[in-house]
Amino acid sequence: METQAWQVLDRAHYLHPFTDHAGLRQTGSRVATRGEGVYVWDTDGKRIIDGLSGLGCVNIGYGRKELVNAAAEQMLELSFCQSFFKTTHRAAVTLAEKLASMLPEGLNHVFFQSSGSEANETAMRTIRRYWDLAGQPQRRVVIARELAYHGSTHMAASLSGIPPMYTAGGDIPLPGIVHIKTPYQYRHGPEMNADEFGIVAAGWLEEKILEVGADKVAAFFAEPAQSAGGAICPPMTYWPEIQRICKKYDVLLVADEVVCGFGRTGQWFGADHYGITPDLMQLGKGITSGYLPLSACAMSDRVADMLIEKGGEWAHGFTYSGHPACCAVALENIRILEEERIVETAAAELVPYFRSKLETFVDHPLIGDVRSVGLMGGLEIVQNKKTRESFPYEAKIGEACSTEALKRGLAFRANGDTMSLMPPLVITRPEIDTMFGIAREALDATAVKYDVM
Structure with a gap:
C-alpha cells in the first residue's frame, strides 16, 4: 500500500515535467526512494540501473557522502x-x-x-x-x-x-x-x-x-x-x-x-x-x-x-x-x-567497452543506426532497415521499449524512436554488461510485440 498511497498524493498535487498527466493518472508514478552507485531503488524494492544518469547529470553516481x-x-x-x-x-x-x-x-x-x-x-x-x-x-x-x-x-x-x-x-x-x-x-x-x-x-x-x-x-x-x-x-x-x-x-x-x-x-x-x-x-x-x-x-x-x-x-x-x-x-x-581520475578512467577503459557493446546491436532487427560519443549512445529503432523507414509516430515504439526495459530493471530513455543510454561515469564493466543485457531483452520483447522478429 505504500506505493499506492504515494501515487495517490502524486496524482493529486504534483505536476511533472514533460508528462501526459491524464496518462500518468492511469499508470501511476514510479516512486524512487534511494540511490547508490549506478542504481536507484523504488518503494516496491525494485533495483534499477540508471542508464540515464538521472538526466545526464549524476556523473559520479549516487550516494557520495x-x-x-x-x-x-x-x-x-x-x-x-x-x-x-x-x-x-x-x-x-x-x-x-x-x-x-x-x-x-x-x-x-x-x-x-x-x-x-x-x-x-x-x-x-x-x-x-x-x-x-x-x-x-x-x-x-x-x-x-x-x-x-x-x-x-x-x-x-x-x-x-x-x-x-x-x-x-x-x-x-x-x-x-x-x-x-x-x-x-x-x-x-x-x-x-x-x-x-x-x-x-x-x-x-x-x-x-x-x-x-x-x-x-x-x-x-x-x-x-x-x-x-x-x-x-x-x-x-x-x-x-x-x-x-x-x-x-x-x-x-x-x-x-x-x-x-x-x-x-x-x-x-x-x-x-x-x-x-x-x-x-x-x-x-x-x-x-x-x-x-x-x-x-x-x-x-x-x-x-x-x-x-x-x-x-x-x-x-x-x-x-x-x-x-x-x-x-x-x-x-x-x-x-x-x-579519482574518473573522466580519464572512463575515457580509457569504459568508453571503448561501451562502444563495443553498443555496436553489437547493429544486426538487431529493430535497429537501423548505432551511434555514440563517450558514454552517450543511441540505438535508433526503424520499421525497415533497408529503407530507414521509421514507425508511425502513433505507434510509440520507443516508449514501449522503455517500458519493457524498466520492467527488467533498466532506465532506458526513448528520444522519439532512438533509445538512449548515458550511464554514470563510474559504471563498471560488469554493470555495462548487465545494462546492455537488459536493453537487448527489452528490444527483443518490443520486436515481438510489434511483429518484427
Missing part, C-alpha cells in the same frame, strides 16, 4: 549569500576561478544560475547585449539546430528545435531565432563517409548566414553532441569547420555543454573533444553531479570585457546566482572527478 558533507558544512558556515549589491562570497569566487582554469582558453568569466535553461537565457541576453555595445544592434538573429534541446523557458524553448515543445504555450518560437539541419548522418547523409558529411553539414550554417545576411547574424548556438535529439554525435570534421565559418563571418560561437560537460564525451568538455574554443559556454547537470541545482554561463574575454568596459549596469540576475551550498558541492564534485 562527500558531497552531502560539503553542502552541510557550507550551510552551517554561510547558508545563503546574494551576489547583488557588490557582495560576493568565497565558494562562488573559488568555483569561478576553478572553472576558468579548466575551460578552453580565454573563457575566464563565469555567471552562475540554477539550471541549464537559465544558463542559456543568460547566454542569449549576453549575445544581444554584446552586439548592442559593439555598435552592431542589427545583429539579432541566432542560428540554432533542428532536434536541439536548450531548455524550457520561453527563450530556451525557442532555441530548441523540437516543435512539440512549441505547443506548451507562449507564442514559441520567439522571433530572431532560425534553425538549420542537424549533423544527423543516418538521416541526412548516409551515402557519404563521416569526414565528408561533417563538412557538408557544417556548410548548412554558412548557407543560413548568407541567407539571413551576415551582418544580421549574432551567434550560432548548439550542443557539441545532441542528447535529447537522439544521441546525435557529429563527425570530427564538423565542429572545426563550424568554428572556421563563425570566425569568417564574425558570428559568436555558443556551446551548450549542459549535458556534455564534465566527462560525458570522454573528455572534460565537448569543446575539448571536438577541438573548438567557443565564445560562450553553458554548464550544468554534471557540475554538481546533480546533487544540487547549479549552472554556469562562461564567457570569453572578448565578450566579458565588452560587458564590463562599456555596459554599465547589467540588469540581469537571479536570487540564487552563486548559491554558497551549490558552489561548495560543485567544488567537491570536481575534486572527486579530478582526484
Whole structure:
C-alpha cells in the first residue's frame, strides 16, 4: 500500500515535467526512494540501473557522502549569500576561478544560475547585449539546430528545435531565432563517409548566414553532441569547420555543454573533444553531479570585457546566482572527478567497452543506426532497415521499449524512436554488461510485440 498511497498524493498535487498527466493518472508514478552507485531503488524494492544518469547529470553516481558533507558544512558556515549589491562570497569566487582554469582558453568569466535553461537565457541576453555595445544592434538573429534541446523557458524553448515543445504555450518560437539541419548522418547523409558529411553539414550554417545576411547574424548556438535529439554525435570534421565559418563571418560561437560537460564525451568538455574554443559556454547537470541545482554561463574575454568596459549596469540576475551550498558541492564534485581520475578512467577503459557493446546491436532487427560519443549512445529503432523507414509516430515504439526495459530493471530513455543510454561515469564493466543485457531483452520483447522478429 505504500506505493499506492504515494501515487495517490502524486496524482493529486504534483505536476511533472514533460508528462501526459491524464496518462500518468492511469499508470501511476514510479516512486524512487534511494540511490547508490549506478542504481536507484523504488518503494516496491525494485533495483534499477540508471542508464540515464538521472538526466545526464549524476556523473559520479549516487550516494557520495562527500558531497552531502560539503553542502552541510557550507550551510552551517554561510547558508545563503546574494551576489547583488557588490557582495560576493568565497565558494562562488573559488568555483569561478576553478572553472576558468579548466575551460578552453580565454573563457575566464563565469555567471552562475540554477539550471541549464537559465544558463542559456543568460547566454542569449549576453549575445544581444554584446552586439548592442559593439555598435552592431542589427545583429539579432541566432542560428540554432533542428532536434536541439536548450531548455524550457520561453527563450530556451525557442532555441530548441523540437516543435512539440512549441505547443506548451507562449507564442514559441520567439522571433530572431532560425534553425538549420542537424549533423544527423543516418538521416541526412548516409551515402557519404563521416569526414565528408561533417563538412557538408557544417556548410548548412554558412548557407543560413548568407541567407539571413551576415551582418544580421549574432551567434550560432548548439550542443557539441545532441542528447535529447537522439544521441546525435557529429563527425570530427564538423565542429572545426563550424568554428572556421563563425570566425569568417564574425558570428559568436555558443556551446551548450549542459549535458556534455564534465566527462560525458570522454573528455572534460565537448569543446575539448571536438577541438573548438567557443565564445560562450553553458554548464550544468554534471557540475554538481546533480546533487544540487547549479549552472554556469562562461564567457570569453572578448565578450566579458565588452560587458564590463562599456555596459554599465547589467540588469540581469537571479536570487540564487552563486548559491554558497551549490558552489561548495560543485567544488567537491570536481575534486572527486579530478582526484579519482574518473573522466580519464572512463575515457580509457569504459568508453571503448561501451562502444563495443553498443555496436553489437547493429544486426538487431529493430535497429537501423548505432551511434555514440563517450558514454552517450543511441540505438535508433526503424520499421525497415533497408529503407530507414521509421514507425508511425502513433505507434510509440520507443516508449514501449522503455517500458519493457524498466520492467527488467533498466532506465532506458526513448528520444522519439532512438533509445538512449548515458550511464554514470563510474559504471563498471560488469554493470555495462548487465545494462546492455537488459536493453537487448527489452528490444527483443518490443520486436515481438510489434511483429518484427
